[in-house]
Amino acid sequence: MDLNDPHAMTSPHQFTPTMHRDVYAAISPKNPDLNAAGKNVLITGATRGIGKAIALSWAEAGASGIVITGRAKDLLAQVSDEIKKIAPKAKVLALSSEAASEEDAKQLWAKVKAEIGIIDILIANAGVFSENSAGFPVTGKMDPSQWWSDMEINIRGPYIQIYNFLQQYLAEGKEPEGTIVVLSSAAAAMVGPGSSAYTISKLVGLRLAQNLHAEHPKVRTFAVHPGIVPTNMQVGPWAKQTIDTAEMSGGLSLYLSTPRADYLRGGYVSVSWDVEEMEKLADEIKSKRLLDLAFLNAKLGPKGYEPGSFA
Numbered sequence: 001m002d003l004n005d006p007h008a009m010t011s012p013h014q015f016t017p018t019m020h021r022d023v024y025a026a027i028s029p030k031n032p033d034l035n036a037a038g039k040n041v042l043i044t045g046a047t048r049g050i051g052k053a054i055a056l057s058w059a060e061a062g063a064s065g066i067v068i069t070g071r072a073k074d075l076l077a078q079v080s081d082e083i084k085k086i087a088p089k090a091k092v093l094a095l096s097s098e099a100a101s102e103e104d105a106k107q108l109w110a111k112v113k114a115e116i117g118i119i120d121i122l123i124a125n126a127g128v129f130s131e132n133s134a135g136f137p138v139t140g141k142m143d144p145s146q147w148w149s150d151m152e153i154n155i156r157g158p159y160i161q162i163y164n165f166l167q168q169y170l171a172e173g174k175e176p177e178g179t180i181v182v183l184s185s186a187a188a189a190m191v192g193p194g195s196s197a198y199t200i201s202k203l204v205g206l207r208l209a210q211n212l213h214a215e216h217p218k219v220r221t222f223a224v225h226p227g228i229v230p231t232n233m234q235v236g237p238w239a240k241q242t243i244d245t246a247e248m249s250g251g252l253s254l255y256l257s258t259p260r261a262d263y264l265r266g267g268y269v270s271v272s273w274d275v276e277e278m279e280k281l282a283d284e285i286k287s288k289r290l291l292d293l294a295f296l297n298a299k300l301g302p303k304g305y306e307p308g309s310f311a
Contacts, residue, residue, distance in 0.1 A: 004240055006021075006240050006241060006243050008241065010227070010244075014272065014273065015273045015290075015291070016273045016274040016277040016278055018277055019272050021245070022244075022248065023245060023250075024251075026255065026274070029057045029058075029061040029250065033258070034255060036058055036062050036254060036257070037064060039063050039120045039121060040065035040066075040067070040091075040116050040120050041058050041120065041121040041122075041257075042067040042122050042161075043125055044069045044099065044123070044126040044157070044161055045099065045127065046070055047068075047079060049229065049231035050246045051123075051125040052246070053246030053247045053249060054125060054246075054249050054250040055079060056079075056086060056247075057250025058254065059090060061254050062087065062090075064090060064091065065116040066087070067093045068092075069108060070096065070126070071096060071097070071099075076096060079094065080092050093111070093116055105160045105161060109167075109168075113168070119178070122178070122180045122181070124157070124180070126153065127153060129150070130197075131150070131196075131197055131198055134146075136195060138193050138194050139196055147197045150198065150201060151201050154197075154201030154204075162212070176216045176219050177218040179221075179256065179257045180212060180222070181224055181256055181257075182208060182223045183205070183226055184202045185198075185199075185202040185226070187202055203293075207293055208223075209266060209267070209268070212266070214266070220262070221266055222261075222267065222268075222269060223268045223269070224253070224270070228242050229246050230243075244272065249271055252269070252271050256269075263278075263282035263283075263285050263286050264291065269291060
């Protein structure tokens with residue numbers, strides 16, 4: 001792989017001929033088809049980078065209520081101020097919270113219920129990739145407590161938020177609805193030394209979206225690859241690859257919250273894929289489950305593996 005080529009890590013994972021590395025008209029917050037008036041959204045990990053960009057995108061699209069969470073209170077306040085400048089009429093709630101804390105989430109959602117009401121869209125963005133800053137330690141060299149901490153934040157964290165999102169309805173004896181977007185990664189499809197906690201946890205995000213789709217048919221669920229964004233998670237070797245804008249995740253989340261994206265429900269989607277080109281393949285995507293997580297490359301069945309066949 002030529003790491004001097006800015007598309008070297010993105011082009012092998014393209015589903016559509018057109019590759020995007022920045023916001024385009026179909027997913028722009030300025031697109032009237034993506035107007036978010038009357039919608040309440042909650043974004044976790046919104047103090048910087050992708051989470052912040054998502055929050056600002058929803059503000060630009062006119063969301064009625066925007067809840068942002070994170071650990072740094074000062075950064076939460078700054079993002080909150082930026083949101084209010086863009087959308088002065090929006091109800092904004094900035095709440096400090098530890099991603100994997102059930103108690104924090106319980107208090108957070110109680111306050112949201114009291115001050116905002118029902119959350120229509122949950123974007124589970126908070127996550128970590130501590131292996132990169134540790135020099136990519138292979139299995140056996142990373143302290144077990146740190147390895148498990150990453151798994152807790154990247155798996156337990158989203159589940160806690162999803163649980164509380166669903167409880168808005170289940171606690172009232174109602175069938176859950178709305179939209180859930182889980183920030184995953186193309187790394188879920190990769191196996192490389194020194195990234196087991198990250199790749200495994202992001203793979204779980206894909207399967208979680210599929211399970212939610214199967215269990216709660218009125219809830220629109222998606223697993224999203226946010227691209228290779230220049231955030232504090234990236235490292236030197238990928239410098240020339242990190243050209244995807246964080247705003248693409250914001251625009252795509254707006255698109256996914258509309259019925260237009262129903263053909264993608266329960267599946268995986270990358271910000272670099274062109275949504276209008278995917279729409280032309282909507283029937284095939286749904287009928288063949290093209291964007292669902294598979295198990296083995298071999299096609300299995302009562303007669304066993306047939307040489308030359310693929311799942």
